[in-house]
Amino acid sequence: MCNKDARAGEGVCRSAGNTPVLLSFLLVLLGGCVSLPHQGDSQEHDLVARNLILSLVQVPQLYPPATMVQIDVRGARGFEAHVHARLADAGYGVQRVVGGEGPNAVTVSVENGSDFSRTYSLTIGTFSITRSYGQRNGRTVPLSAQYLEGVETQGIAIDDSMFEGHIKDLYSTVVSGPTAGRAAPVATIDNAGLANSGGLIEQNMYETLESNYADLLINYEEVRQDVLVFADDSLQLGDTNKSIVESYARELQPETDVVSVIGCSHGKSAIDNGNEVLALGRAGRVKEAFLFAGISHTRVWEEGCWSAQEFSDVMPARGVLLTLKRR
Numbered sequence: 001m002c003n004k005d006a007r008a009g010e011g012v013c014r015s016a017g018n019t020p021v022l023l024s025f026l027l028v029l030l031g032g033c034v035s036l037p038h039q040g041d042s043q044e045h046d047l048v049a050r051n052l053i054l055s056l057v058q059v060p061q062l063y064p065p066a067t068m069v070q071i072d073v074r075g076a077r078g079f080e081a082h083v084h085a086r087l088a089d090a091g092y093g094v095q096r097v098v099g100g101e102g103p104n105a106v107t108v109s110v111e112n113g114s115d116f117s118r119t120y121s122l123t124i125g126t127f128s129i130t131r132s133y134g135q136r137n138g139r140t141v142p143l144s145a146q147y148l149e150g151v152e153t154q155g156i157a158i159d160d161s162m163f164e165g166h167i168k169d170l171y172s173t174v175v176s177g178p179t180a181g182r183a184a185p186v187a188t189i190d191n192a193g194l195a196n197s198g199g200l201i202e203q204n205m206y207e208t209l210e211s212n213y214a215d216l217l218i219n220y221e222e223v224r225q226d227v228l229v230f231a232d233d234s235l236q237l238g239d240t241n242k243s244i245v246e247s248y249a250r251e252l253q254p255e256t257d258v259v260s261v262i263g264c265s266h267g268k269s270a271i272d273n274g275n276e277v278l279a280l281g282r283a284g285r286v287k288e289a290f291l292f293a294g295i296s297h298t299r300v301w302e303e304g305c306w307s308a309q310e311f312s313d314v315m316p317a318r319g320v321l322l323t324l325k326r327r
Helices: 019-030 041-055 078-089 191-196 237-251 276-293
Strands: 067-071 091-096 106-114 117-124 127-138 140-142 146-149 175-178 220-228 257-266 300-307 319-326
Touching: 041 078, 041 117, 041 127, 041 140, 041 146, 067 106, 078 091, 078 106, 220 237, 237 276, 237 319, 257 276, 276 300, 276 319
Parallel strands: 067 091, 146 175, 257 300
Antiparallel strands: 106 117, 117 127, 127 140, 127 146, 220 319, 257 319
């Protein structure tokens, strides 16, 4: 499938806002040490707890000095213990009640999505935040945007400085997402798929002329294919593309299907690495739309194809090649 609407001059603009004073204060507060039981995943659990709470504290309805949260009097272990400790560090009032019930009850969940990723969810009352993380080169890094349920995300400044720059810009965002637990539900998939479907594949298809998942897709047949066209220099999905993604989500059979998502950008760019940013960013936006639709991230295999040279006779010039595959 190819797109003849080629163009030169792909680019991208970025803007930066001021970090809220409250967030700056909490960066110091949450950076301190806490005394917790030793766990095999203790470092990751604490890192994730800090990352999620630094966003939740910016929700006006969850302003720490004015908010009392309820936790289970019976105590907690693992990720939940780190969340409780970091909430106290952030200045929340903590009320221990039987069963952890109350208007601001704190609940957490951790779901293994693949060999290389976990989806963490944290809920306080009616507000939930969800994000996927995984190991890359021995470091814990985010593998998705933060999905915040129950409040508008405008004005919330994500802080990913704790990951020491080992994170893609397209993941450093906070978006209004699905109810916690729906962002990336666990799905049964063959072992090869599990081992290779966690996170964004970075090898440029323009250089290889084949999918990074070629070996995994040998036993799959093409069911449907569409090109999602993006506006110039844009990562915005748009209503038309959203409706196409939703139709794929309805058609997808989780026992047998996967979706190939290839983000594309070809032609001249006014900025360094502009084509790469657009290609991978577009693939990421489409994957997020599938997560919103309740499709497991293990069923969405995204990658990119980018070049400063025109390549529209083979791949779309500025869009995403979407293919439904069935085993």
